[in-house]
Amino acid sequence: MTGLMLNHVELLVGMEPNPYCVDVLKDLMPKSSNYTILHTKIEDGDTAALKSYRFDTILCMNVLEHIENDVSVLKTFEEILSTGGKVVLLVPAMPVAFGPIDQAVGHFRRYTARTMKKALAETNLKLQTIFYTNFLGFWGWLFNAKVRRSVRQNEGQIQLFDSLVPILSRLEKIIHPPIGLSLITVAIKEE
Template identity: 25%
Template structure:
């Protein structure tokens, strides 16, 4: 990921509407997984550590992150509470012989060129009955300067994500879009970004407080919808999968 994006993430992920609401949505999803009481959880691609405290409510958390600076920020932010090791997918995954009840990968797979090989490597780290929870950005037609800034390699549909998971030997338990209510706004933002290509992309800074609170409330409200059914469209896709 772009080093500038790590710096921006570190400064905004605690309060930016998208990060904050996504944490609440994914927390609700994890609650529904009924993990064992002393679950071992691995965050694959932990960035600057914004999800680690949320994940720690459900078990013992470890993390892998490619960027050394992001690892350092995470350790400082979380006061050394978690094991955070530097590594790179798919060939340098520094938890040899260890297994996990949940592998959590939030908006990471789109950065990885060798996506199938990465999922194969992570599948081997699942404990018996373990699950993977993965989120990715949706729709290649939403590609914009924001994707370029973040150094994405692709965006996914539910169909293409399913195909990649199956190629990696994973069985898909659940597949849904989310961030559906704000999809029209995202489309407008991407159109604006394309018209202003080369400028600052939408979504990279925290908006004014009132706008931030409003977008947070709209996005967060989907945690109830996702508790009942899958959504047919959205800015992101989530999957729950397990080893075949």
């Protein structure tokens, strides 16, 4: 995903807490001067190096659920964003689907639109949009969490789901589902 964005941004800054993954990312990325990968944990609150970048967009995908104090990270995002900058969040949704896989990968929570709005209300980031996505995936995850009590994803289910994604994603662009496996949120830093 990071490599795909390089042609569309002036500068891309990636943050990764695992030093091994930092090295792998650096090896995988094309040789370019418009990106840097930082070995850092956003939840540590060390923002000195990050403030100099004056971010106009922060893309945070499947990270907040791994951090116990998610509000502190949202406040860090607010601190390092330029005025008018946006934060785009993708998080797992629907606490009812929390199960063994979530526990195995270190999730503290799954979100609802209400809990995300509550977390954002503790910052000065203004909500622009929030919606659920992946309606079908929610039902598979719920089945695996509550009926099968699976600790890992099922390859057959993943292949079936992947074959349906093109159709479902077009449908979800027209009609946002009332629930979903993921929640997408966009918030802006105002003056």
